[in-house]
Amino acid sequence: MLRLCIPTILLAAQFFFFGYPSSAQSPAASPCPCTLQGSVVDSISGQPVPHALVKLTAPSPRAALTDSAGRFQFEGLPAGSATLEAEKPGFLARDPFGVWYPPSVTILLAPDSPPALLKLVPEGVISGQVSDESGNPLEAFTISIFSRGPGHLGLGLAPDALHSSASTDDEGKFRIAGLHPGSYYLQARQTQGPAPGAARSSVPSGYSPVFYPAAADVASAVPIKVLPGGTVQANFSLKRVPFIRLSGTVSGYTPQEQISLSLADSSGTPQSIEISFEPTNGSFRTKWIPPGVYTLTGQSSGEFVVDGSAALSSALQSSTHVVVGLGPGRMPSATFASLRVNASTSVSDLHLALQPTIDIPVVIRGLSATNNDVQPALPALVLVPKEHSLAGRFVGARPSDSNAQFAGDLHVAFESVVPGRYELKIIPHHDTYYVESANWGSTDLLRNDLVLDSSGSVPPVEIVVRDDGAAINGNVLFGGTPRQSLVVFLTDKRSKPLFLPVGADGTFTISSLAPGAYRVFAVDGSANFDYEDPAFLGRISSKIQEITLAPKQSASINLELATVGE
Secondary structure, X not given: OOOOHHHHHHHHHHHHOOOOOOOOOOOOOOOOEEEEEEEEEEOOOOOEXXXXXXXXXXXXXXXXXXXXXXXXEEEEEXXXXXXXEEEOOOEOOEOOOOOEOOOOEEEEEOOOOOOEEEEEOEOEEEEEEEEEOOOOEOOOEEEEEEXXXXXXXXOOOEEOXXXXXXXXXXXXXXXXXXXXXXXXXXXXXXXXXXXXXXXXXXXXXXXXXXXXXXXXXHHHOOOEEEOOOOEEEOOEEEOOEEOEOEXXXXXXXXXXXXEEEEEEOOOOOEOOOOEEEEOOOOEEEEOOEOOEEEXXXXXXXXXXEOOHHHHHHHHHHOOOOOOOOOEOOEEEEEEEEEEEEEEOOOEEEEEEEOEEOEEEEEEEEOOOOOOOOOOOOXXXXXXXXXXXXXXXXXXXXXXXXXXXXXXXXXXXXXEEEOOEEEEEEEEOOOOOOEEEEEEEOOEEOOOOOEEEOOOOOOOOEEEEEEOOOEEEXXXXXXXXXXXOEEEEEEOOOOOOOEEEEEOOOOEEEEEEEOOEEEEEEEEOOOOOOOOOOHHHHHHOHHXXXXXXXXXXXXXXXXXXXXXXXX
């Protein structure tokens, strides 16, 4: 899936809401000058890193290069707080969320301060070659890299946030560097259009997009595991094939509606493919495309005329949703349909039956306002699609006008939702409450997906929040040294983990946790493994702590960092 506004905001809220812990205020600096010495080493091998750039950002900006033994020195500094960071090509500089990695190191500088130690993590590399079935190199093919990260959304696969696509050279070779430890998926794609046939009437040919090693879609792809400082070889062998066309009909629209058709590949990436559509009979046909797995989407937009008084009466009868029209006697109209097509040859009998989208009311109970005139802060609510045919259709909840006078319950609505399977994401606006329950009819949305069809009535999503949450504070250590990391909380009360980033001093605090039992562990925040995978959890079982929290309880734990290689 492409990165979109809503998942980006969600992921940022989930990871950075609690923030990195701030360092304690240093004592007043003394006037005596000090010398700051230190060294930079490879975090994996422990070997010194020569010619690394070391930056002193506080108390005043300075920079120096390490010598052949990885040592550096700054002279004439005032006593007090000093902040250092280091970088060098071939080592990681930013974590998957854009934060400096490794973190800056803050020390308390005094005349007798010990030498500082900075650790750089070597980057991972994936390299390879793309060739045809005869072994001839294929030039100018695009290599896209995908990953699964902590808190991944929806279908769980997205273009890697830090790495743009690579292109093969005249020998068909490519190289993607700067990779963090973790598992990645590669896709090779022809950049240029199909080669024309010998005659104007013949079918053009070319190469279908392929996931490593030779899969048509993500489901059959093999992940490539990258270790710190490791280089992995990944080669593609592609076969030239005749191109195809998709054609068929669209139904379920009126002459007043505008119809748009689009095509996405198996990863959910929209394709710049022209699709001709004839509104008089509903027929459509794509241009020539390579064989493969596609999602064909049709949607309409327009208005229809209604009795305005009837619409207002219907709205007033609803305690959970107010309908707002485009003007007197006119209401918005929206329909949608999608098909997932696995086509090895041209297909001419496809049919998109447009269906109305659905509004889902939401009631939030348990929020309290500071006074009778101020609404409490609403949590962010998003429906994340779990079907390939809905890839990219994130739906955010919108407040209802019935909240103008807050009286205990708050009402919002998911508007124009396409029938299908979704995961409900709930991100509290602040850490004074937690979500006790989220139900949709008989479905527990903290553990199960919301499955919406076009038949029957639509019950409201009922969310209950409470303010008697528990709190955990603690430290993350690695070999007795505080470590920046990602703390993961697993609980049976919800299907997905909670994540908390930890700063360079290794301390963390999280509040408003739902009472109950948790498994807690700390991992390198640069990795992107599936932290719910039983095999992964088995490898780090010695580093997992179990804790049971009562309402309003405060607890402390110390975690030993679980390394990627365990």
